[in-house]
Structures are given as C-alpha cells and as structure tokens.
Amino acid sequence: MKNKAECRAIDEPLPPEFLEALNLCTKLISVRATGDPDRLTAANDSLRADLLGDPPVPTLISAADQPVVTLLHSFLELMQVPNHFKAMATMVRLYPWGGKISRSQHMESCYYLIVHETYILEERLKAFTKALIECATSQSFEVDLSSAHKYAIKLHNAFFGEMVAARGIHVHQRSYVPREIKRLGTLELLMLNPLNDPTIDAALWRFLHRLAFRDARKKWIKNADDASKAAQYVIGHLLVQTQLVWRTVMQEELNKLEPIGASTNL
Secondary structure, three states: OOOHHHHHHOOOOOOHHHHHHHHHHHHHHHHHHHHOHHHHHHHHHHHHHHHHOOOOOOOOOOOOOHHHHHHHHHHHHHHHHHHHHHHHHHHHHOOOOOOOOOHHHHHHHHHHHHHHHHHHHHHHHHHHHHHHHHHHHHOOOOOOOHHHHHHHHHHHHHHHHHHHHHHHHHHHOOOOOOHHHHHHHHHHHHHHOOOOOOOOOHHHHHHHHHHHHHHHHHHHHHHHHHHHHHHHHHHHHHHHHOHHHHHHHHHHHHHHHHHHHHHHOO
C-alpha cells in the first residue's frame, strides 16, 4: 500500500452499489436460466457433456443476446478477484507439503499467484467497462465511461502498481522475488550441509530459517488480505461511477425476460 490514507480507504465499508450490482446480476442470470426452456435445455446438455467427458456441446447465443451475456460473464469474473486474494492468504498461511516442497518454494509460488492476480484484476476492470459500453450501445444507450475507467485504473495503479511492475520484470526480463522470500531460499541452502561438516552450525541456520519463514508468512498473509480489500475498493468505486449504466442495461434485460418467466410458471 502506498500511504496511510490508502490503507484507511480499503477498510471503509463497501458501497451499497457493490451488493446491488451482484444481486441484479444474479437475478438476471436466474431469470435467463429459468425463463427460457430451450436455453435451459441447451445449457443442461452442455453441462452434461462436460461432466461425462463427452465432446463439447456448444451453447448457441444469438447476436442480440451476446452483449448482455458478455457483460454478465465479465462482471462475475471481476467479482471473483477479491475472493481469489482471500484464498491466496489461506495458501500463504498453510504449509501442507511436509517437506516435499520447501518453504521458500511454497512462499515464492504464493507470491507469484498474488502478483499475477493483480494483473488479472486490471484486465477484468477493462473487460467489464468495455462490455458495459457494448451492452449499452446494443440497447441504443450511448455512454461515455472513459473518465470512470481511467479513475478505476488510476486506483488500481495506486494500490497494485509495484506488483504489476514486478510481474512484468518476472515475465519479460528476469525473476523477481521479494527479499524476505529470497532469504528463505538462501537459508535452506545453508541448512543442507551435505558433507556433514562439523564446522558448519546447521542448527543456527535452521533457527534463522524458522524466524524468516514466520516473518515472510506474516507479511504476505497481510499483503493478500489487503489486496482483497483493495480489489473490493477499486471495484466498488467503478460500480458507483457507472451505476446509471449497469443498472439501466440490466434492468432493461430483466424487463424483457420477466414476462417470459411469469408466463412459463403459469
């Protein structure tokens, strides 16, 4: 986190638009699934093929439906990111390998997962904004979300810019691992003492290794937890700034589909 103001910001309550958007999306998906028997049958056939390992059965989507389907997918994928960070905090907290994977390898793998998820969040913010614009356009509802999008990316960079830069170094140039995790790997090499040299105090290295693992784990549990809060904060701000658009386009789709669902239940 960049500064104390940003640290305080992520502890603010979620805006009501966060849960409102999730509820509206869930409602729209439910109506789409239950209100059209043909669509439900096609979805069930596709799911059955996946479960049985049969060749994929494509679920056909009409050109008219494509924008809203893309919007729903992009929204749900965006909303998954905070939970992914929470899961990563649990991964850091637990070491289930029983020595088969070293603690430095475990921490390094968790670190790369966290860093990569910050990049995924940025891409999903972009995808959601793009899908929202396309869905609004398909309903003859012209919008300009450039300022909302730029602000969301600015917030993302404020919280995650250093991690995204680290990912770029790792992918394109050289491996980048934080100092506290590198320390673990170095201590694990010093602990090996393959020739059982009596002049090497392996017990000292093991003691320092325990302390290093404790400190690194504590730091990255907090980092992953803070990343989850920051992701919710960024998503919440984007939903607040675009609320007129997503509320309008989703409600418009609901208005089209709810009479179908009502007639099906008669």
